[in-house]
Amino acid sequence: MDRQKGLDIVKGQLTEHRYIHTCGVMETAVTLARQYGADIKKAETAAIFHDYAKFRDKNEMRQLIESEGLPADLLEYNSELWHAPAGAILVKKETGITDEEVLNAIRWHTSGCDHMSTLDKVIYLADYIEPGRQFPGVEEVRDLAEESLDKALMKALQNTIMFLMKKNQAVYPDTFRFYNKLVFEQR
Ligand code: DGI
Ligand code: FE
Ligand code: FE
Ligand code: FE
Known part of the structure:
Protein backbone atom coordinates (compact mmCIF):
# COMPACT_ATOMS: atom_id res chain seq x y z
CA MET A 1 0.00 0.00 0.00
CA ASP A 2 1.05 3.57 -0.71
CA ARG A 3 2.72 5.17 2.36
CA GLN A 4 0.46 8.23 2.47
CA LYS A 5 -2.71 6.18 2.04
CA GLY A 6 -1.68 3.91 4.91
CA LEU A 7 -0.85 6.85 7.16
CA ASP A 8 -4.19 8.50 6.36
CA ILE A 9 -6.02 5.30 7.32
CA VAL A 10 -4.24 4.81 10.67
CA LYS A 11 -4.49 8.49 11.57
CA GLY A 12 -8.24 7.97 11.92
CA GLN A 13 -7.67 5.09 14.36
CA LEU A 14 -5.04 6.66 16.62
CA THR A 15 -4.46 9.56 18.99
CA GLU A 16 -2.03 12.29 17.90
CA HIS A 17 0.63 10.88 20.26
CA ARG A 18 0.23 7.35 18.91
CA TYR A 19 0.27 8.60 15.33
CA ILE A 20 3.60 10.35 15.94
CA HIS A 21 4.90 7.10 17.50
CA THR A 22 3.73 5.22 14.39
CA CYS A 23 5.67 7.60 12.12
CA GLY A 24 8.76 7.02 14.27
CA VAL A 25 8.32 3.24 14.02
CA MET A 26 7.94 3.57 10.24
CA GLU A 27 11.18 5.53 9.80
CA THR A 28 13.08 3.22 12.17
CA ALA A 29 11.68 0.04 10.60
CA VAL A 30 12.72 1.14 7.10
CA THR A 31 16.25 1.83 8.37
CA LEU A 32 16.45 -1.53 10.18
CA ALA A 33 15.00 -3.42 7.19
CA ARG A 34 17.66 -1.94 4.93
CA GLN A 35 20.37 -2.74 7.51
CA TYR A 36 19.30 -6.33 8.23
CA GLY A 37 17.87 -7.41 4.88
CA ALA A 38 14.12 -7.44 5.44
CA ASP A 39 11.70 -6.31 2.72
CA ILE A 40 11.68 -2.51 3.01
CA LYS A 41 8.17 -1.96 1.63
CA LYS A 42 6.70 -4.68 3.89
CA ALA A 43 8.50 -3.18 6.89
CA GLU A 44 7.02 0.22 6.05
CA THR A 45 3.49 -1.17 5.75
CA ALA A 46 3.71 -3.33 8.89
CA ALA A 47 5.07 -0.38 10.88
CA ILE A 48 2.29 1.95 9.69
CA PHE A 49 -0.38 -0.56 10.75
CA HIS A 50 1.29 -2.17 13.80
CA ASP A 51 -0.82 -0.28 16.39
CA TYR A 52 -3.98 -0.13 14.24
CA ALA A 53 -6.10 -1.75 17.00
CA LYS A 54 -4.47 0.03 19.96
CA PHE A 55 -7.62 1.97 20.84
CA ARG A 56 -10.25 -0.61 19.99
CA ASP A 57 -12.79 -1.43 22.65
CA LYS A 58 -11.58 -4.20 24.95
CA ASN A 59 -14.84 -6.11 24.66
CA GLU A 60 -14.58 -6.01 20.87
CA MET A 61 -11.05 -7.40 21.07
CA ARG A 62 -12.09 -10.05 23.60
CA GLN A 63 -14.86 -11.20 21.27
CA LEU A 64 -12.48 -11.19 18.31
CA ILE A 65 -9.99 -13.37 20.18
CA GLU A 66 -12.80 -15.85 20.86
CA SER A 67 -14.48 -15.77 17.44
CA GLU A 68 -11.26 -15.85 15.40
CA GLY A 69 -9.76 -18.71 17.39
CA LEU A 70 -6.81 -16.68 18.66
CA PRO A 71 -5.03 -18.19 21.70
CA ALA A 72 -7.60 -18.09 24.51
CA ASP A 73 -4.89 -17.75 27.16
CA LEU A 74 -4.35 -14.15 25.94
CA LEU A 75 -7.50 -13.27 27.88
CA GLU A 76 -5.83 -14.20 31.18
CA TYR A 77 -2.89 -11.87 30.55
CA ASN A 78 -2.50 -8.09 30.30
CA SER A 79 -5.02 -6.64 27.85
CA GLU A 80 -2.12 -4.58 26.40
CA LEU A 81 -1.23 -7.78 24.52
CA TRP A 82 -4.52 -7.99 22.65
CA HIS A 83 -4.13 -5.15 20.15
CA ALA A 84 -1.38 -7.00 18.28
CA PRO A 85 -3.21 -10.21 17.27
CA ALA A 86 -6.53 -8.33 17.10
CA GLY A 87 -4.78 -5.75 14.90
CA ALA A 88 -3.63 -8.41 12.43
CA ILE A 89 -7.23 -9.64 12.06
CA LEU A 90 -8.76 -6.15 11.80
CA VAL A 91 -6.14 -4.83 9.36
CA LYS A 92 -6.86 -7.79 7.09
CA LYS A 93 -10.63 -7.31 7.34
CA GLU A 94 -10.75 -3.53 7.10
CA THR A 95 -7.85 -2.35 4.92
CA GLY A 96 -7.49 -5.05 2.29
CA ILE A 97 -3.92 -5.88 3.29
CA THR A 98 -3.54 -9.63 2.80
CA ASP A 99 0.24 -10.11 2.87
CA GLU A 100 0.74 -12.71 5.61
CA GLU A 101 4.31 -11.55 6.31
CA VAL A 102 3.03 -8.05 7.03
CA LEU A 103 0.10 -9.39 9.08
CA ASN A 104 2.44 -11.65 11.09
CA ALA A 105 4.72 -8.73 11.93
CA ILE A 106 1.65 -6.91 13.30
CA ARG A 107 0.49 -10.08 15.12
CA TRP A 108 3.79 -10.62 16.95
CA HIS A 109 4.82 -7.02 17.60
CA THR A 110 3.93 -7.02 21.31
CA SER A 111 4.43 -10.56 22.65
CA GLY A 112 6.99 -11.86 20.18
CA CYS A 113 7.02 -15.64 19.61
CA ASP A 114 9.51 -18.47 19.06
CA HIS A 115 9.48 -18.20 15.26
CA MET A 116 10.13 -14.54 14.54
CA SER A 117 11.07 -13.74 10.94
CA THR A 118 13.58 -10.97 10.22
CA LEU A 119 10.63 -8.72 9.32
CA ASP A 120 8.89 -9.56 12.63
CA LYS A 121 12.10 -8.72 14.51
CA VAL A 122 12.55 -5.44 12.65
CA ILE A 123 9.05 -4.29 13.62
CA TYR A 124 9.45 -5.48 17.22
CA LEU A 125 12.71 -3.59 17.62
CA ALA A 126 11.56 -0.47 15.74
CA ASP A 127 8.56 -0.28 18.09
CA TYR A 128 10.97 -0.37 21.03
CA ILE A 129 13.63 2.11 19.85
CA GLU A 130 11.80 4.64 17.65
CA PRO A 131 13.00 8.19 18.43
CA GLY A 132 9.96 9.07 20.58
CA ARG A 133 10.64 6.27 23.10
CA GLN A 134 12.20 7.49 26.31
CA PHE A 135 12.15 4.68 28.89
CA PRO A 136 15.25 3.62 30.88
CA GLY A 137 17.63 1.45 28.89
CA VAL A 138 16.38 2.43 25.44
CA GLU A 139 19.64 4.20 24.56
CA GLU A 140 21.64 1.01 25.17
CA VAL A 141 19.28 -0.92 22.88
CA ARG A 142 19.62 1.80 20.21
CA ASP A 143 23.41 1.41 20.37
CA LEU A 144 23.17 -2.39 20.12
CA ALA A 145 20.84 -2.05 17.12
CA GLU A 146 23.75 -0.56 15.16
CA GLU A 147 25.72 -3.80 15.45
CA SER A 148 23.26 -6.69 15.90
CA LEU A 149 19.49 -7.14 15.51
CA ASP A 150 19.45 -10.12 17.89
CA LYS A 151 21.67 -8.53 20.56
CA ALA A 152 19.46 -5.46 20.59
CA LEU A 153 16.34 -7.61 20.85
CA MET A 154 17.85 -9.67 23.65
CA LYS A 155 18.41 -6.52 25.72
CA ALA A 156 14.93 -5.20 24.88
CA LEU A 157 13.35 -8.50 25.98
CA GLN A 158 15.36 -8.52 29.21
CA ASN A 159 14.23 -4.97 29.96
CA THR A 160 10.58 -5.74 29.22
CA ILE A 161 10.48 -8.98 31.21
CA MET A 162 12.21 -7.37 34.21
CA PHE A 163 9.89 -4.35 33.96
CA PHE A 176 9.71 -15.95 27.25
CA ARG A 177 9.82 -18.18 24.16
CA PHE A 178 11.14 -15.29 22.07
CA TYR A 179 13.72 -14.42 24.73
CA ASN A 180 14.84 -18.06 25.11
CA LYS A 181 15.16 -18.48 21.34
CA LEU A 182 17.44 -15.44 21.19
CA VAL A 183 19.58 -16.91 23.99
CA PHE A 184 19.85 -20.31 22.27
CA GLU A 185 20.75 -18.73 18.93
CA GLN A 186 23.49 -16.60 20.43
CA ARG A 187 25.42 -19.29 22.24
O1 DGI B 1 1.71 -0.58 21.61
P1 DGI B 1 3.00 0.03 22.07
O2 DGI B 1 2.84 0.78 23.36
O3 DGI B 1 3.67 0.84 21.02
O4 DGI B 1 4.02 -1.15 22.42
P2 DGI B 1 3.74 -2.73 22.53
O5 DGI B 1 2.72 -3.16 21.56
O6 DGI B 1 5.08 -3.37 22.42
O7 DGI B 1 3.14 -2.92 23.99
C1 DGI B 1 4.07 -3.01 25.03
C2 DGI B 1 3.38 -3.03 26.34
O8 DGI B 1 2.78 -4.28 26.61
C3 DGI B 1 4.44 -2.78 27.39
O9 DGI B 1 4.06 -1.65 28.14
C4 DGI B 1 4.42 -4.00 28.24
C5 DGI B 1 3.04 -4.58 27.97
N1 DGI B 1 2.98 -6.01 28.22
C6 DGI B 1 2.13 -6.56 29.11
N2 DGI B 1 2.31 -7.88 29.19
C7 DGI B 1 3.30 -8.19 28.33
C8 DGI B 1 3.73 -7.00 27.70
N3 DGI B 1 4.72 -6.99 26.79
C9 DGI B 1 5.30 -8.18 26.49
N4 DGI B 1 6.28 -8.22 25.57
N5 DGI B 1 4.93 -9.36 27.08
C10 DGI B 1 3.95 -9.41 28.02
O10 DGI B 1 3.63 -10.49 28.56
FE1 FE C 1 1.69 -1.99 20.04
FE1 FE D 1 6.95 -3.73 21.68
FE1 FE E 1 3.80 0.66 18.92
Missing part, protein backbone atom coordinates in the same frame (compact mmCIF):
# COMPACT_ATOMS: atom_id res chain seq x y z
CA LEU A 164 6.84 -6.62 34.12
CA MET A 165 8.30 -8.71 36.96
CA LYS A 166 9.13 -5.62 39.02
CA LYS A 167 5.47 -4.63 38.77
CA ASN A 168 4.44 -8.17 39.85
CA GLN A 169 2.84 -8.68 36.45
CA ALA A 170 2.53 -11.92 34.54
CA VAL A 171 4.71 -12.43 31.47
CA TYR A 172 3.03 -14.02 28.46
CA PRO A 173 4.72 -17.36 27.57
CA ASP A 174 5.45 -16.27 23.98
CA THR A 175 7.58 -13.43 25.35
